[in-house]
Amino acid sequence: MELILKETINSLGQEGDVVKVKPGFGRNYLLPKGKAVIANAQNKALFEKNRAIIEARLAKERKEAEALAKKLAGISVEITQLVGEDERLFGSVTSGDICEKLAEHNIHIDKRQIVLPNPIKTVGVTTVPIKVGFEITADIQIKVSAKDTNE
Numbered sequence: 001m002e003l004i005l006k007e008t009i010n011s012l013g014q015e016g017d018v019v020k021v022k023p024g025f026g027r028n029y030l031l032p033k034g035k036a037v038i039a040n041a042q043n044k045a046l047f048e049k050n051r052a053i054i055e056a057r058l059a060k061e062r063k064e065a066e067a068l069a070k071k072l073a074g075i076s077v078e079i080t081q082l083v084g085e086d087e088r089l090f091g092s093v094t095s096g097d098i099c100e101k102l103a104e105h106n107i108h109i110d111k112r113q114i115v116l117p118n119p120i121k122t123v124g125v126t127t128v129p130i131k132v133g134f135e136i137t138a139d140i141q142i143k144v145s146a147k148d149t150n151e
Contacts, residue, residue: 001026002039004047008058008134009035016047016054065133068107072130072138077101083123083146092119093144098128102140120144 001023008014012021018039021030030036037043047054079097082090095114102109115129115137123144129137 003030003036004039004043005030005036007035008061010131010134014058014134016051016058018044062133062136065136068109068132069136069138071107072132072140075102075105075107076141076143077105078143078145080145080147087123087146089121089123089144092121093142094119098140098142 002018002020003026005013005015005017005019012019019036026036031038077098079093079101081093084090095111095116098114098116099109099111109130109132113131115131120126120142123146126142126144127139128142129139131137
C-alpha cells in the first residue's frame with residue numbers, strides 16, 4: 001500500500017514522503033489517525049503543489065533540532081538517589097527524572113524523546129541518547145550518585 005505521509009514518523013520518513021507500508025498498518029493506524037493519505041494522482045499533485053512550503057518547514061525544524069543537539073552536547077546531569085547494598089538504587093532513574101533535571105538547565109524536552117530502554121538502577125555514569133529531531137540525536141551523561149542519608 002502506497003501512502004503519502006502528512007507528518008514525520010521516525011520509523012517511516014518525513015512529511016511529504018511517499019512510502020510503502022503493509023496494508024494493515026496503513027488501514028488500521030496511519031489513515032484513521034490522519035498521519036497519511038493514499039498516494040493517488042490527486043493527493044500527489046496536492047503535495048507537489050505544497051512541496052516548497054513543506055520543505056521550508058522541515059528545514060526550519062531541522063535547524064532547530066540541530067541547535068538543540070548542539071546545546072545538549074556535553075551536558076552532564078547529576079541525580080542523587082538513596083542507595084542500598086551493592087550500589088543499587090532504591091527505585092530507579094527514569095526518563096521523567098532526567099527530563100526534570102534538564103528543565104533545571106533550561107532545556108525543555110518531552111520525556112518520550114529520551115531513549116532509555118531500561119530505567120537506571122545503579123550508581124555510576126550512563127550515556128543516554130536523546131532524539132531531538134528526525135534522525136538527529138544528542139548524547140548526554142547521567143551521573144547517578146548516592147544520596148547522603150544525614151540530610
